[in-house]
Amino acid sequence: MVITTQQLIQWKQQGRAIVALTAWDYVIAQLLDAAGLDLILVGDSLAVVLGYNTTLPVTLDEMIHHAKAVRRGVKRALVVVDLPFLTYQESISQAMHSAGRVLKETGAQAVKLEGGHPSMVETVARLVQAGIPVMGHVGLTPQSLHQLGLRQQGKSPEASERILNEAIALEQAGVFSIVLEHIPPQLALQITQKLRIPTIGIGAGWECDGQILVTSDVLGLSEKQPLFAKVYTNLREEITKAVQNYALEVRDR
Numbered sequence: 001m002v003i004t005t006q007q008l009i010q011w012k013q014q015g016r017a018i019v020a021l022t023a024w025d026y027v028i029a030q031l032l033d034a035a036g037l038d039l040i041l042v043g044d045s046l047a048v049v050l051g052y053n054t055t056l057p058v059t060l061d062e063m064i065h066h067a068k069a070v071r072r073g074v075k076r077a078l079v080v081v082d083l084p085f086l087t088y089q090e091s092i093s094q095a096m097h098s099a100g101r102v103l104k105e106t107g108a109q110a111v112k113l114e115g116g117h118p119s120m121v122e123t124v125a126r127l128v129q130a131g132i133p134v135m136g137h138v139g140l141t142p143q144s145l146h147q148l149g150l151r152q153q154g155k156s157p158e159a160s161e162r163i164l165n166e167a168i169a170l171e172q173a174g175v176f177s178i179v180l181e182h183i184p185p186q187l188a189l190q191i192t193q194k195l196r197i198p199t200i201g202i203g204a205g206w207e208c209d210g211q212i213l214v215t216s217d218v219l220g221l222s223e224k225q226p227l228f229a230k231v232y233t234n235l236r237e238e239i240t241k242a243v244q245n246y247a248l249e250v251r252d253r
């Protein structure tokens with residue numbers, strides 16, 4: 001069975017949680033897909049393996065290169081690709097061109113873009129009208145790092161209301177799902193109850209319709225990870241031990 005955007009909406013109605021993680025290469029994508037994940041995001045957190053400090057330098061060509069590798073490894077999960085910083089904010093035509101390249105060149109089913117202010121809502125509506133499935137992303141939007149920092153968003157009643165309204169506007173513009181990043185759990189619950197489309201939380205409590213984390217954080221492979229990311233194994237330690245054992249055996253001939 002291949003997972004569709006419609007399937008995710010149906011799972012929300014049925015109360016079945018949606019399981020998502022990021023992948024940036026064929027090997028991890030194949031493992032996640034075989035493990036039964038529902039949605040695989042080629043995130044611009046690709047910055048982690050490219051050695052960038054933030055997601056800002058990531059290019060569309062880099063995203064497409066990695067998304068093609070991920071797509072080859074996935075048989076069942078829905079593959080969504082982040083549009084990186086300044087490849088969709090400039091104009092509707094820029095967004096159309098970037099999203100079109102992603103779908104045509106990678107075989108991914110959908111794109112994700114950050115933000116819910118009126119100009120972004122208009123861009124989303126136009127992409128959806130052109131037949132491109134779009135995932136929204138509100139709350140902490142890391143491409144706005146130099147405005148927002150990495151702090152939890154939506155703490156004040158005003159900020160909380162703004163994020164709720166952005167989520168509603170994005171649903172009306174036609175997104176099939178929305179990422180809620182680093183917002184208070186009670187706000188995430190409120191948005192989740194208000195929307196017909198599934199909410200996918202990261203650092204937004206357990207009441208969202210699904211959860212996503214960065215795979216290298218879950219595996220203990222990232223140099224550092226957000227405080228909200230639960231680490232399920234420590235691959236940095238495992239890899240160091242394995243490589244040291246190898247080095248010992250080589251030196252012992």
Ligand SMILES: Nc1nc(=O)c2c([nH]1)NC[C@@H]1CN(c3ccc(C(=O)N[C@@H](CCC(=O)O)C(=O)O)cc3)CN21
Nearest residue numbers: 045048055142149150151152214217222224225226227
């Ligand atoms: N490896 C990785 N995992 C991620 O989840 C991730 C990335 N990279 N890069 C893009 C964004 C950045 N993210 C982050 C990173 C750190 C915090 C964090 O630790 N916040 C703290 C400190 C905030 C501060 O420094 O002011 C907090 O208490 O809110 C949150 C989200 C989430 N995304």
Ligand SMILES: CC(C)C(=O)C(=O)O
Nearest residue numbers: 022043044045179214
């Ligand atoms: C963590 C998710 C939501 C993301 O946008 C990314 O990995 O880039």
Ligand SMILES: [Mg+2]
Nearest residue numbers: 043044045082
């Ligand atoms: Mg991202």
